Amino acid sequence: MGRLAALVAQRIAENRLLEPAADSARAYYARLREADTVRTTADSLRQPLAAALLAEARKALAASDPEAALRAIAEAESVGAPASDVAALRAEVAQARTRAEQRTTVVGAGSLKRTRFVEPVYPRAARAAAIAGWVDLEFTVTPDGAVADVRVTGSEPADTFDVAAVEALSKWRFEPMRREGSAVEQRARLRMRFNLD
Numbered sequence: 403m404g405r406l407a408a409l410v411a412q413r414i415a416e417n418r419l420l421e422p423a424a425d426s427a428r429a430y431y432a433r434l435r436e437a438d439t440v441r442t443t444a445d446s447l448r449q450p451l452a453a454a455l456l457a458e459a460r461k462a463l464a465a466s467d468p469e470a471a472l473r474a475i476a477e478a479e480s481v482g483a484p485a486s487d488v489a490a491l492r493a494e495v496a497q498a499r500t501r502a503e504q505r506t507t508v509v510g511a512g513s514l515k516r517t518r519f520v521e522p523v524y525p526r527a528a529r530a531a532a533i534a535g536w537v538d539l540e541f542t543v544t545p546d547g548a549v550a551d552v553r554v555t556g557s558e559p560a561d562t563f564d565v566a567a568v569e570a571l572s573k574w575r576f577e578p579m580r581r582e583g584s585a586v587e588q589r590a591r592l593r594m595r596f597n598l599d
Contacts, residue, residue, distance in 0.1 A: 403443050406434040410447045414454050452483035459491050468495045511592035515577040522570035535559050536595045537567035543576045545585035567594045
């Protein structure tokens with residue numbers, strides 16, 4: 403038991419909490435619990451192991467790896483981490499996932515309030531040939547309301563109006579999207595139409 407306890411402590415110090423699976427603090431702790439029928443030695447290592455696993459979960463969360471965070475939380479819970487700490491970290495993971503989903507959600511530009519509009523310049527060749535069309539665009543409204551990362555996702559006729567659409571949209575401004583009281587980036591899309599008057 404003394405050797406197993408020393409291995410648990412050593413692996414915690416080395417931050418080898420879960421990997422490699424057979425040579426980790428968690429693996430040696432499980433073997434120690436089986437061998438320690440009175441549980442005094444295992445119980446003395448429960449709190450340091452749980453604390454290290456919770457710290458690992460926080461580190462994974464800070465690195466935007468919610469799956470690794472959840473795995474560390476589950477392991478911490480299995481060794482007896484305080485339920486309040488486990489619940490608080492699970493809530494943080496849920497919030498991080500919600501924020502990540504919101505960042506990747508693309509909304510229609512009609513759901514945003516435009517504060518500056520610049521008319522696109524109708525290409526001369528298209529006007530002369532009496533060509534109408536459209537351009538589908540995806541873009542980011544930054545926290546200060548500017549337009550960034552404009553990308554053409556489709557157009558008809560292809561390449562006829564793309565440059566004019568991107569140049570115009572890049573000059574537009576919007577009221578920034580707000581979440582929890584703060585301005586945040588928001589991905590959006592729109593179809594810009596080019597019709598002859």
